[in-house]
Amino acid sequence: MSSVTEIKQVRISLTVNGERHEHEVEPRRLLSDFLREDLGLTGTHVGCEHGVCGTCNIMLDGRTARACLLFAAQCDGAEIRTVESLGTVDKMHPIQEAFWEKHGLQCGFCTPGMLMSAAELLERNPEPSSEEIREAVSSNLCRCTGYQTIVEAVQDAATRIREQANG
């Protein structure tokens, strides 16, 4: 191929946090940048931008994925959930309450990814062991807490979700 191939914009239609969006994107637009800059959803953080740190974790069709390793162009038809889907300051999700209560964060930079990893774990395994929690958050780098309080927060979140479900 010669380098004169014209780079076409890609038209995508996707659901983000329950809302339908239609956009034209440049193929190289990373999903992390699309979410933050095109949709203004800055809850998804951008750290290493090569898939190592996990702070850009989002849910793609129900499973976590690194938003920095996806192109928005690939997400036509996808259902995306970001950290904004969990709760608000006034009405926090039980996982967010637990992270607050158990000091599961200090600087907060890793927190969006941690919350999404915790959400994926608890959706699939409502009563995880601490070993399973460690495994689940092992792909999210936190340089503040030493992880102990994060593990406790996820354990506490599991209890809160179960209690909520039991009314």
Place this chain on the structure above:
Amino acid sequence: MKPSAFHYEKPSSLDGLLDVMGKHGEAARILAGGQSLVPMMNFRLATPEVLIDINGLSELDYIRQDGDSLSIGALTRHNVIYDSPLVAELSPLMAEAYKHVAHTTIRNRGTIGGNLSHADPSSELPAVCICLEGHMILRSKQGTREVPAGEFFLGALETAIQPGEFLAEIKIPVRKPGVGSAFEEVSPRRGDFATTAVAATLQIDGGICQTARIAHAAVADRPARIESAEAVLEGSALDKARINQAAEIAASETEPSLINYHGDADYKRDLLRALTKRALQRASENSVN
């Protein structure tokens, strides 16, 4: 940290894939799970002019038994294999090695075909395929060819895939009765790439080792069998002394050349000795059907 501009293609059939591959030639790269290629693109270590997204090709996403073989479609996600009862039953070595493959978020997207075509020398699956003497099924406009795993990995990030070809399927022999296996790895953290890893299978009959296969990862520019260590086991009774001898040979006759800040040559040689010993011990223990 942004990829350079590229043209995006998303074929909806295997014929469509071959067509766009033919149209763009070597300017194009195939995008599967993107867990290795996209980081390289973000760093601009890879700057393809065209990206061919194969994520729509569900015909490359399967796990099935074909007679004596376990066939896995190239686009099968790591976590699907990780959770597969069929893989656990038919290839305990692959199932065990998968416990060391990346983290759950990466495994949600990453694919076995992407992993093997990327050919990272520190990755677990290439060593597993070599140890099990699996085959890679490559497809092109000209047809299909099978490449033995031992001839597939040519160097770091280098494989036998030719221009115009893509990896369509991975075929590994189903575990035979009486064959034991084990996968041993040391890595900085669970889920990280290996500092050193050893895969082993042993076929034992009446206390005598009939066949031994040992493969290392993260030691050289590509995974490889340690045939001199295999040779001292085959035809022998597998006692502790024999296993120690094989481990000693694995360490002394392998020249670690993949050196990084996680391990120098001496350390990797020590790991080879320890991991070979552990893998052989466990493989001999679990060889009883």
